[in-house]
Amino acid sequence: MxxxxxxxxxxxxxxxxxxxxxxxxxxxxxxxxxxxDSLRESIRANNETERDLSLYFHLPFCYxxxxxxxxTTVITRDxxxxxxxxNYLEKEMDFMGRLLNPRRKVVQIHLGGGSPTFLLPDExxxxxxxxxxxFQVAEDVEASIEIDPRRMVRDHxxxxxxxxxxxxxxxVQDYNPDVQKAVHRIQPRELTEQMAAWLREDGFQSLNIxxxxxxxxxxxxxxxxxxDEVLEMRPDRFAVFNYAHxxxxxxxxxxxxxDVLPSPETKLQLLKTAIEKLTSCGYAYIGMDHFALETDELxxxxxxxxxxxxxxxxxxxxxxxxxxxxxxxISQADGVFWQNHKDLPGYYSLLDAGRSPVEKGLxxxxxxxxxxxxxxxxxxxxxxxYASMSRSLNLDFAAHFAREIDSLSDLEADGLLVREANGLKxxxxxxxxxxxxxxxxxxxxxxxxxxxxxxxx
Numbered sequence: 001m002x003x004x005x006x007x008x009x010x011x012x013x014x015x016x017x018x019x020x021x022x023x024x025x026x027x028x029x030x031x032x033x034x035x036x037d038s039l040r041e042s043i044r045a046n047n048e049t050e051r052d053l054s055l056y057f058h059l060p061f062c063y064x065x066x067x068x069x070x071x072t073t074v075i076t077r078d079x080x081x082x083x084x085x086x087n088y089l090e091k092e093m094d095f096m097g098r099l100l101n102p103r104r105k106v107v108q109i110h111l112g113g114g115s116p117t118f119l120l121p122d123e124x125x126x127x128x129x130x131x132x133x134x135f136q137v138a139e140d141v142e143a144s145i146e147i148d149p150r151r152m153v154r155d156h157x158x159x160x161x162x163x164x165x166x167x168x169x170x171x172v173q174d175y176n177p178d179v180q181k182a183v184h185r186i187q188p189r190e191l192t193e194q195m196a197a198w199l200r201e202d203g204f205q206s207l208n209i210x211x212x213x214x215x216x217x218x219x220x221x222x223x224x225x226x227x228d229e230v231l232e233m234r235p236d237r238f239a240v241f242n243y244a245h246x247x248x249x250x251x252x253x254x255x256x257x258x259d260v261l262p263s264p265e266t267k268l269q270l271l272k273t274a275i276e277k278l279t280s281c282g283y284a285y286i287g288m289d290h291f292a293l294e295t296d297e298l299x300x301x302x303x304x305x306x307x308x309x310x311x312x313x314x315x316x317x318x319x320x321x322x323x324x325x326x327x328x329x330i331s332q333a334d335g336v337f338w339q340n341h342k343d344l345p346g347y348y349s350l351l352d353a354g355r356s357p358v359e360k361g362l363x364x365x366x367x368x369x370x371x372x373x374x375x376x377x378x379x380x381x382x383x384x385x386y387a388s389m390s391r392s393l394n395l396d397f398a399a400h401f402a403r404e405i406d407s408l409s410d411l412e413a414d415g416l417l418v419r420e421a422n423g424l425k426x427x428x429x430x431x432x433x434x435x436x437x438x439x440x441x442x443x444x445x446x447x448x449x450x451x452x453x454x455x456x457x
Contacts, residue, residue, distance in 0.1 A: 006272035007429060010414060012264065014436045015457040018445075020288065021379060021438055022311045023337060024372040025362060027330060028452050029444060030339055034361035039336055040099070042363070046333045047101040051321055052138075054108035055131065056312065057089065058326035060344075061118040063151060066185045067255050068173070068215055068243055072328040072342055073114045082119045085326075085344075086126060091351045092325050093134050100323070105138045106131075108317045109164070115148040121159035128163025137164070142317055144169060144206075149195035150187055157198045168199050169208040169239070174215055175226040182216040182260060189229060196233050206296075209235045213270035214243035216260035220269040227277050237298065238283065238291040239313075240274045242267075244454035271457060275432070286314050287379055287434050307380040314380070327357070335364040367443065374401070375438045382426040382434070404440050411437060433457070 019026040060074045061081055074081070109131065119127065131137065144167035145160055160168070174180060175189050196207060209230050213223060230238075245261065247253040262270065275285060283291040284299040290313060292298040301307040301316045308315050311322060311330050321333040327347040330339045338361035341347040350357045364372065370393050377392075378384055389397040398405065408424070411417055416430035416437060430437055435456040439445055 008268045011457050014433045015455045017453040018435045018439050018456045024375050030360040030362045032360045036356035036358035042336045050103050052107040053104050054320040054322045056110050056324040058329040059116040060114035062115045068183050106135045107138045109143040111145040121155040124159040157202050161202045167206040171210045173212045176222045179217050207235045208237040211240045212243050214267045220273050223270050224273050239289050241289045305381045309376050337362045374441050385423045
């Protein structure tokens with residue numbers, strides 16, 4: 001196991017806006033001209049198969065707003081909202097259930113948000129029943145839930161376990177009290193450790209910890225202490241996210257003045273600290289923001305070149321079609337994407353009218369499919385084998401992408417990749433800048449007048 005060293009000068013050069021490629025084309029290209037009615041035949045055809053299913057449920061509620069947040073949320077202290085929302089999830093599942101092949105197996109379930117643990121314990125149990133009454137859930141389903149430990153009780157953990165969840169992602173962000181105060185998220189270390197202990201006592205198989213670098217008042221020294229303290233819990237995975245300061249999209253972020261945010265140089269030092277510390281402690285750098293123990297199935301899948309990438313990030317079950325429920329959720333099935341309304345009134349009113357809550361979508365072209373597979377294999381395998389890609393795509397890969405391959409000279413000169421006659425390999429440095437490499441295979445970027453993306457680092 002090698003320790004990944006980070007060249008801050010190179011990272012600074014390549015820190016530019018770019019897609020995260022959880023989909024290709026990116027969700028910024030979804031359009032309201034693509035309606036549910038226009039997609040109905042594609043969804044029907046998709047359900048002539050018995051392909052595996054991945055279910056995503058967006059639970060948007062939070063008791064309070066974390067000022068760094070870029071998620072689609074509803075801030076409320078009215079607990080009645082959660083029961084009402086479950087009623088609408090039930091309506092949406094029943095609506096979509098009329099099109100779904102009942103023989104399809106659910107191999108993955110994910111609850112995201114917002115804060116899924118805004119739900120009361122019995123509401124979590126109810127959601128588990130709702131899912132299993134409507135879908136054929138595989139015995140080895142990978143069921144995960146995002147957790148905010150600040151308002152949870154022990155019965156929440158028991159309810160999640162009874163509902164079938166075995167994986168949890170714990171939001172931490174930073175242990176430093178000054179940083180927590182600055183971002184409006186007070187979460188003592190002892191609370192996080194208690195929650196981790198409960199999860200393990202109740203049989204959860206995998207624990208992920210979310211951290212964010214680039215928050216107000218963070219320093220390399222303080223972030224190193226947070227990493228050391230979290231490492232004592234020995235989680236199976238880490239997600240170390242780059243704070244995306246986008247106040248023109250999320251106005252609440254305007255509360256952060258420039259003098260409290262780390263400078264670009266400090267931000268890169270924070271990232272360097274995280275990568276070097278985690279890779280020295282037995283974690284493989286999977287890519288983007290994700291790390292996993294060398295023995296974790298994500299790391300194993302990457303070594304075996306079976307890793308996938310979708311709206312849930314890196315996944316070992318990425319070949320499944322994603323059917324997503326709840327406001328703002330995005331579904332993906334055999335060349336089509338569709339996204340629900342991003343606000344509660346729009347989502348509720350369409351379901352009350354007996355209609356689909358879809359607001360926009362996208363139908364991939366044949367070229368989109370080629371480039372989607374190319375970008376995914378590049379980001380998962382950290383390289384491209386031209387012969388293998390030619391067989392997968394039924395074309396001469398090197399000829400089809402001759403212009404893109406020729407354009408890689410500067411990336412090769414900077415040590416991000418190595419080009420060979422039969423393929424290309426991403427270096428350790430390029431691993432860190434994989435989004436920049438993937439961007440060379442994106443046919444849409446040159447057409448975009450406005451870069452509506454977070455920076456790659």
